[in-house]
Amino acid sequence: CGCGTTVAAAQRLKRRWIGIDITHLAITLIRHRLWDAFGEAAKYKVVGEPTALSDAQKLALDDRFQFQWWALGLVGARPVEQKKGADQGIDGRLFFHDEGAKGTTKQIIISVKSGGVKVGDVRDLRGVIEREKAAIGVLITLEESTKPMRAEAAGAGFYNSPWGTRHPILQILTIEELLAGKGIDYPHHTNQTFKRAPRKKTGDKSEQGEML
Numbered sequence: 001c002g003c004g005t006t007v008a009a010a011q012r013l014k015r016r017w018i019g020i021d022i023t024h025l026a027i028t029l030i031r032h033r034l035w036d037a038f039g040e041a042a043k044y045k046v047v048g049e050p051t052a053l054s055d056a057q058k059l060a061l062d063d064r065f066q067f068q069w070w071a072l073g074l075v076g077a078r079p080v081e082q083k084k085g086a087d088q089g090i091d092g093r094l095f096f097h098d099e100g101a102k103g104t105t106k107q108i109i110i111s112v113k114s115g116g117v118k119v120g121d122v123r124d125l126r127g128v129i130e131r132e133k134a135a136i137g138v139l140i141t142l143e144e145s146t147k148p149m150r151a152e153a154a155g156a157g158f159y160n161s162p163w164g165t166r167h168p169i170l171q172i173l174t175i176e177e178l179l180a181g182k183g184i185d186y187p188h189h190t191n192q193t194f195k196r197a198p199r200k201k202t203g204d205k206s207e208q209g210e211m212l
Contacts, residue, residue, distance in 0.1 A: 004030035028073030
């Protein structure tokens with residue numbers, strides 16, 4: 001179902017719909033489109049994506065890139081387009097504003113690891129944060145983080161927003177934590193990652209849909 005044009009049209013016309021796509025990337029984009037356009041009025045369920053840690057582990061074994069796209073979708077990040085073999089240590093990005101309309105856009109860089117995670121991965125991400133002049137960096141891992149990894153992350157310090165809030169510059173999130181509802185710690189009320197679709201006016205009845 002591509003970028004969700006037909007799905008959004010069916011939702012606006014209060015039709016029952018089913019959208020089918022082969023990639024988790026497309027499903028993530030459509031979710032954002034539906035939320036921006038209809039908010040909580042869009043009622044649907046997603047069939048076929050991981051809902052438990054064991055599902056995520058299977059996806060990682062079956063297709064590493066699909067796992068990566070799915071994991072980025074859990075935090076609302078946009079995948080980075082890069083040529084094969086041209087890994088710059090960045091799998092996805094988030095963008096936000098916290099200085100008002102005239103302020104600069106800040107970025108969060110994200111690295112996704114499906115296995116073999118170690119303290120060196122945290123050090124590498126810290127270097128990428130500095131190279132990219134990013135506000136925050138996040139390591140998403142299928143495995144549990146170790147004490148040395150957490151110590152290395154803590155050493156990066158905090159990002160202080162103009163609102164007086166503090167956010168760890170280097171964060172480690174496991175898939176299990178994300179599935180439980182935990183997210184990235186940042187000034188998220190000003191997320192600018194995806195272009196927003198105009199909000200549609202809806203009636204009293206809830207629309208129903210399904211994505212596979």
